[in-house]
Amino acid sequence: DQQVKQNSPSLSVQEGRISILNCDYTNSMFDYFLWYKKYPAEGPTFLISISSIKDKNEDGRFTVFLNKSAKHLSLHIVPSQPGDSAVYFCAATYYNYGQNFVFGPGTRLSVLP
Amino acid sequence: ETGVTQTPRHLVMGMTNKKSLKCEQHLGHNAMYWYKQSAKKPLELMFVYNFKEQTENNSVPSRFSPECPNSSHLFLHLHTLQPEDSALYLCASSQESDFPYNEQFFGPGTRLTVL
Numbered sequence: 001d002q003q004v005k006q007n008s009p010s011l012s013v014q015e016g017r018i019s020i021l022n023c024d025y026t027n028s029m030f031d032y033f034l035w036y037k038k039y040p041a042e043g044p045t046f047l048i049s050i051s052s053i054k055d056k057n058e059d060g061r062f063t064v065f066l067n068k069s070a071k072h073l074s075l076h077i078v079p080s081q082p083g084d085s086a087v088y089f090c091a092a093t094y095y096n097y098g099q100n101f102v103f104g105p106g107t108r109l110s111v112l113p
Numbered sequence: 114e115t116g117v118t119q120t121p122r123h124l125v126m127g128m129t130n131k132k133s134l135k136c137e138q139h140l141g142h143n144a145m146y147w148y149k150q151s152a153k154k155p156l157e158l159m160f161v162y163n164f165k166e167q168t169e170n171n172s173v174p175s176r177f178s179p180e181c182p183n184s185s186h187l188f189l190h191l192h193t194l195q196p197e198d199s200a201l202y203l204c205a206s207s208q209e210s211d212f213p214y215n216e217q218f219f220g221p222g223t224r225l226t227v228l
Contacts, residue, residue: 002155032214043115043203043219044156051214089156098213099144100169103156 003027004092006104013111019077021107023090030092035075038087080111116140117220119204125226134189134223136204145187147179148203163209194227
């Protein structure tokens with residue numbers, strides 16, 4: 001059973017608009033979450049992370065929101081750019097499990113010019 | 114370019130072959146990882162090495178044999194694989210510290226096909 005779920009396999013957004021990628025988790029022990037981005041023929045690259053002591057973390061155009069009671073997090077990209085088109089993976093871990101990242105299956109984002 | 118290289122990028126092998134995947138990190142990190150990504154499945158952690166010592170083996174079949182001769186190099190030795198082992202194999206590294214969560218840097222992966 002998947003502990004980290006990304007229920008939308010794909011998402012298309014117009015350039016300049018907001019992209020919202022969602023992630024749900026089942027393990028209440030998770031206390032640290034990461035988003036990775038992957039282009040074709042490349043490995044995943046780290047984008048942004050959030051600790052469970054926060055409900056929001058922002059880095060430029062990227063903001064991650066965490067709702068612990070709903071076991072839900074989301075990644076907002078504003079404004080979306082064509083170069084953001086990639087597969088986005090949500091990952092989770094917890095203290096004492098820190099090197100074991102549990103990844104979701106990914107969401108493919110297409111930003112249309 | 115993340116500082117983690119993998120060779121070969123593509124590999125086709127028969128079920129009776131023996132081959133090895135190689136990973137090298139140029140980041141001065143002290144931990145290295147092997148992940149497997151099968152089609153339409155999440156990345157699955159296979160092995161973790163900290164300071165050259167294996168600390169995690171997530172129930173991986175013995176036909177996969179990792180080797181970490183030093184903190185910069187990681188190998189995955191393959192023998193008598195099955196077609197269902199066809200996948201993208203990703204290597205990653207991180208700098209482990211007192212902070213419990215450390216970003217992992219990934220290589221581009223080796224696309225393995227087992228015939």
